[in-house]
Amino acid sequence: MNALGIDFGTSNSAAGVLVNDKPFLIEVEAGEKTLPTAVFFPQNSAEMRIGSAANRALIQGEEGRYMRALKSVLGTSLMHEKRRIMGAEMTISDIIARFLEVLKTRAEAQCYTTFERALSGRPVRFHSKDEGRNTQALADLTECYLKAGFKEVSFMPEPEAAALASHARQDGSLGLVVDIGGGTSDFTVFRKQAGTQEILASHGVRLGGTHFDKRLSVRHVMPLLGKDSLIGKEFGEGALAAPSAIFQDLATWEKIPFLYTQQTRLAMAKLGKLALEPVLFSRLLTVLTEELGHEVAFAVERAKILVNQEDRSDARIDMKMIEAGLFAVMSDQSMADSLAEYGADIRDAVKETLVLAGVSEAQIEQVVFVGGSSLMSIVDDGMRAVFPAAEFLYSEAFTGVVDGLAIAASRQS
Ligand SMILES: Nc1ncnc2c1ncn2[C@@H]1O[C@H](COP(=O)(O)OP(=O)(O)OP(=O)(O)O)[C@@H](O)[C@H]1O
Ligand SMILES: [Mg+2]
Structure with a gap:
């Protein structure tokens, strides 16, 4: 099987x-071989939509609960908290399981077979430093596959799957x-030969x-909603910077839905009353009340x-959904400044990979993106600096990993 x-x-x-x-990719939604990892629960309905249908519901402003980037919740305490979503009690684990179950059903309909086993990709590390969370994340994902109806699941690191599908040279070079x-x-x-x-x-x-x-x-949007603005003290003179947690969470894809609570709205309304620039907090309140966080993130x-x-x-960055005429401008320079640290982190991680492999930069002849x-x-710029002489191969950005998983899955049979 x-x-x-x-x-x-x-x-x-x-x-x-x-x-x-050859890898045969399932048409996971009409005409497409990939689909957004997004879900939407319409109000007053037991239905769950996934992928582009979920995105469409959000864009069209349908009433309901939208979620995206749920993989980032694996290994965290949010995973198993029961929440009321459109009248039903469920956990993020249940939601991921239902998402995987839909993929399974669509694959079975197209392949005229039942899949009892899954070979799933996994990031090498779900969490960079915390080993406990990393182990928990894998346990969480395993549980989701089993709840989705697979009898067995095994895992392959995503970049190893991509290496398998890559068209890198078969001559023993690195x-x-x-x-x-x-x-x-x-x-x-890797080395192919x-x-x-x-x-x-x-x-x-x-x-x-x-x-x-x-x-x-x-950096660009949250200051327009009150981040870094001043809040007058409730008693006495002076002002303090607004607490930053709400802005961090509102900018974090997977955390947005958890902000839509009465408690958060009341806390922010209270801050707004003390704010030196109340207009900023009234925008924040609009985002929380009208549930516009994902639209801002998009x-x-x-x-x-x-x-x-x-x-x-x-x-x-158009924010007319919050207030007519509201927008932020992002320039080449402001984006480069905002992301420079991450570029350096990626370079460091690449160098660490080479240390783990016991090879030097110069020995890498091909880089597969x-x-x-x-x-x-x-x-790209960072990798050019590290590997000036290597050949750069651009595999299919969105299907390189699944191609490799399809190949590896066939070898398990
Ligand atoms: N043309 C583009 N330029 C820059 N970034 C892009 C472009 N197209 C998509 N992205 C970004 O790529 C990311 C999605 O990439 P991808 O689909 O490979 O991730 P994923 O496989 O779902 O995530 P992961 O492997 O980390 O779990 C998103 O953050 C998206 O904004
Ligand atoms: Mg990926």
Whole structure:
């Protein structure tokens, strides 16, 4: 019985099997081989929509609860907290399981078979430093697959899957996969020869496009909603900076839905009354009351992708959904300044991968890029500096990992 290869990504997911020695990717939604890892629960309904249908519901302003980037919750305490979502009690673990179950059902309908086993990708590290959380995250994801109806699940590091699918040379030279996704950056040093693949080392850090979005939002958008503004003291003279946690959470994809509580709205309304610039807090309250956090995050993500294009020097982050005419401007320079530290972190992680593999920069002859955020120029520029002489290969950014999982899954059968 075949195993189904599944790339459950922070931002996008895909599934595939091997057919005639080639990866066959499931049409996970109409006409598409990947779908956004997003869910939407419409109000007064037991239905759950996933992927682009969930995104559409959000964009069209349908009443309900939207969630994205749930992979980032694996290994955290939010995972197993019961929440009331549109009248039903559920945990994030239940929601991820239901998402995976839909992928399983769609794959089975297209392959005319039942998949009892899954080969899932996993980031090398879900959490950069905390070993306990890392182990917990894998246990959490395993539980989700079992709840989704798979009898068995095994895992393969995502960059190792991408290495397998890559068209790197088969001559024994060394290659490096650089997979910068939505939630993590993952690296593998490998060598291909005569149809076999040797893995010298894999390494990863919890850093990806969603962290870029967060930093860009905190720097460009959150100040317009009250971040860093002054709050008068309730008793006595003077003022203090507004507490920053709410702005950090509002800029964090997976945390946005947890802010839509009466308690948070009341706390922010109270701050607004004491604020020296109440207009900023009235915008924040609009975001919390009208549940506009994801729309703001999408506006930031869109601007990031626009500014990253070579011929663009800036972009507007449109916030007219909060207030007519409201926008922030993100320039090449302000984006580069905001993300410089992350570029350095990625370079450091690559160097650490080489240390783990016991090889030098000069020995890497090919660098294979995977993941949507590998399209960011800070990644490209950083890698050019580390590997000036290497050949750069651009595999399919969004399907390199699932292709490899489909290949590896067939070898398990
Ligand atoms: N053209 C682009 N330029 C820059 N970034 C992009 C571009 N297209 C997509 N991204 C970013 O890539 C990320 C998604 O990439 P991808 O689908 O590879 O992640 P993922 O596999 O879901 O995440 P992970 O592997 O970390 O769990 C998002 O953060 C998105 O904003
Ligand atoms: Mg990925």
